[in-house]
Amino acid sequence: MWVKLILLLLLCLMIAGAVHFAQPREVHGPTPTAHAANSIRLITWNIGYAELEDDTRAHSKDLPAVADVILREDPDAVALQELTGKDQLNTLVGLLKGKYRGAVAQQGRTDRFEAVLVKDTGATFTPVAVGSRYALAASFRTRPDTPQITLLSAHADAFNAAARRTYTENLIDWAQARMRSSEVFIAGDFNFELKAANETNLYTDNVKHDSESYSHILRSFRDLGRNAGDTAINDRRIDYVFGPPKQVGRVEVLRNAAVGRMDHWPLLVEVGL
Amino acid sequence: MLTLLKLELEKLIRAKSFYLSFAVLVGFVVLMLWGFYTYAARKTGGEAVEQFKYTYESRQYFNGLTFALYSVLFSFTLLLPIFVSMSAGSQIAGEARTGTLRMICTRPISRASLVLTKFLVTALHAGLLLTFFIGLNLVVGLIFVGWGNLELYPGPLNLVDAPGKIMRDDALMRFGYAALSGTWALLVIAALALLCSVIFDSPVQATIMTIAAYLVLYIVGRVEFFEHLRPYFFTTDMDFWRVVFKPDIPWQSLWHSACVCGAYTVGLLLTSVVIFERKDIVT
Numbered sequence: 001m002w003v004k005l006i007l008l009l010l011l012c013l014m015i016a017g018a019v020h021f022a023q024p025r026e027v028h029g030p031t032p033t034a035h036a037a038n039s040i041r042l043i044t045w046n047i048g049y050a051e052l053e054d055d056t057r058a059h060s061k062d063l064p065a066v067a068d069v070i071l072r073e074d075p076d077a078v079a080l081q082e083l084t085g086k087d088q089l090n091t092l093v094g095l096l097k098g099k100y101r102g103a104v105a106q107q108g109r110t111d112r113f114e115a116v117l118v119k120d121t122g123a124t125f126t127p128v129a130v131g132s133r134y135a136l137a138a139s140f141r142t143r144p145d146t147p148q149i150t151l152l153s154a155h156a157d158a159f160n161a162a163a164r165r166t167y168t169e170n171l172i173d174w175a176q177a178r179m180r181s182s183e184v185f186i187a188g189d190f191n192f193e194l195k196a197a198n199e200t201n202l203y204t205d206n207v208k209h210d211s212e213s214y215s216h217i218l219r220s221f222r223d224l225g226r227n228a229g230d231t232a233i234n235d236r237r238i239d240y241v242f243g244p245p246k247q248v249g250r251v252e253v254l255r256n257a258a259v260g261r262m263d264h265w266p267l268l269v270e271v272g273l
Numbered sequence: 274m275l276t277l278l279k280l281e282l283e284k285l286i287r288a289k290s291f292y293l294s295f296a297v298l299v300g301f302v303v304l305m306l307w308g309f310y311t312y313a314a315r316k317t318g319g320e321a322v323e324q325f326k327y328t329y330e331s332r333q334y335f336n337g338l339t340f341a342l343y344s345v346l347f348s349f350t351l352l353l354p355i356f357v358s359m360s361a362g363s364q365i366a367g368e369a370r371t372g373t374l375r376m377i378c379t380r381p382i383s384r385a386s387l388v389l390t391k392f393l394v395t396a397l398h399a400g401l402l403l404t405f406f407i408g409l410n411l412v413v414g415l416i417f418v419g420w421g422n423l424e425l426y427p428g429p430l431n432l433v434d435a436p437g438k439i440m441r442d443d444a445l446m447r448f449g450y451a452a453l454s455g456t457w458a459l460l461v462i463a464a465l466a467l468l469c470s471v472i473f474d475s476p477v478q479a480t481i482m483t484i485a486a487y488l489v490l491y492i493v494g495r496v497e498f499f500e501h502l503r504p505y506f507f508t509t510d511m512d513f514w515r516v517v518f519k520p521d522i523p524w525q526s527l528w529h530s531a532c533v534c535g536a537y538t539v540g541l542l543l544t545s546v547v548i549f550e551r552k553d554i555v556t
Contacts, residue, residue: 020532023529165325223435
């Protein structure tokens with residue numbers, strides 16, 4: 001009898017311990033706003049559709065909703081991915097009531113374009129050749145007395161981890177060369193799959209390539225949206241804003257922003273300059 | 274109780290399966306060493322360097338501690354539970370199969386003590402097995418690969434969110450922690466196998482049922498359809514043992530999962546005792 005009583009007591013003790021040490025569920029909510037006077041607010045958003053659709057690029061009918069989000073959040077610059085081309089960008093700039101200027105990257109081997117929208121009317125845009133793809137960089141200032149900012153809109157290969165790695169290496173090489181003259185931010189959809197628990201294998205080259213890519217970026221940049229949670233459907237955090245190690249203010253994934261069959265949510269990051 | 278424990282230990286030491294489990298682990302370490310060596314040679318050699326400009330997989334990264342970590346992490350999920358199931362599954366059902374259970378139960382010992390003793394022996398086996406395996410990996414790693422710090426990167430081992438490093442002496446301590454936390458996690462399997470051993474009269478059946486239950490929950494837990502069920506599987510909490518390898522150990526979450534595993538273990542053990550006390554032994 002005493003054996004059973006001791007076991008029962010132990011069981012109660014273990015359950016009590018489990019309850020005592022239980023952590024509240026992590027909630028990815030909005031974080032406090034940084035000192036707005038000297039900060040920059042950036043958004044990155046892949047506005048393309050999920051793979052279930054015939055055309056997975058951005059749909060023009062969604063652009064008013066995209067413009068609404070941009071006008072509401074009032075970022076200094078926006079990195080967009082998966083536009084169909086310059087026509088969509090012009091439509092979007094029109095919907096933004098002249099508050100933003102923008103450009104699309106050159107066409108690479110894919111049928112979709114990266115773009116950047118910037119509030120600063122003096123912004124300059126530079127296409128960045130990264131292997132067979134093109135990223136787009138915008139250089140601007142939020143105020144005349146603030147340092148020059150360079151924002152890169154990037155989109156790495158969705159299906160090939162080795163290609164993502166090569167892309168990342170070239171992109172970081174380009175960014176590092178500009179880090180002395182300006183504050184460089186890299187925003188976009190990198191498609192990194194870093195949750196090994198989601199893999200059926202214990203160890204795969206794909207996870208390793210993404211690990212190498214992500215770790216390489218973190219040698220020079222900080223992952224500013226790390227605590228914001230998943231940015232795409234199926235619990236994936238594949239959209240990133242990398243930047244200098246500055247004080248981070250508001251970081252939020254705008255989960256109500258997606259419309260139609262978009263599979264990404266915009267990631268908003270506010271950083272002190 | 275002590276005499277009983279001594280007798281059970283003697284049985285364990287005399288069993289061929291006891292030595293077989295260690296022999297298989299030695300074989301696994303040899304296989305891992307071969308794989309690690311060839312992988313390291315490939316990744317630090319010309320081809321990989323030509324394809325990619327930057328890598329953290331340098332000669333400094335591939336050291337004995339990294340080897341031991343990979344080997345222990347890879348084997349823990351699928352290899353060690355098999356041996357623990359075999360050991361625990363044969364405890365009561367093995368006696369029933371050989372016809373000695375009835376005789377043991379006629380001796381002036383309580384059935385609860387018998388179950389408890391057999392569980393303690395299984396727990397000792399699990400602890401020895403894991404400690405031996407970790408020790409062997411570290412020794413083999415030291416001799417054949419060399420010492421260094423433990424560098425961790427996000428992704429492959431799913432341990433960290435950002436690149437991190439554990440200094441050599443601290444890392445050795447972490448392997449010590451892993452022996453304790455890993456054994457604690459394996460006790461859930463041991464308790465489940467003991468319950469099966471009480472229910473079934475065949476050790477093979479008890480072992481297979483345990484492994485089947487473990488694998489079903491492990492596999493289902495990795496399928497996205499059942500994401501909402503994942504927190505209720507003991508296999509999810511069993512994974513807590515590996516957090517000791519994070520640069521900053523999340524103690525609260527570790528204690529939580531350790532308590533959940535403990536609750537499973539004690540609950541299953543209590544069930545085994547209750548069933549065994551009411552069991553009509555006819556073999």
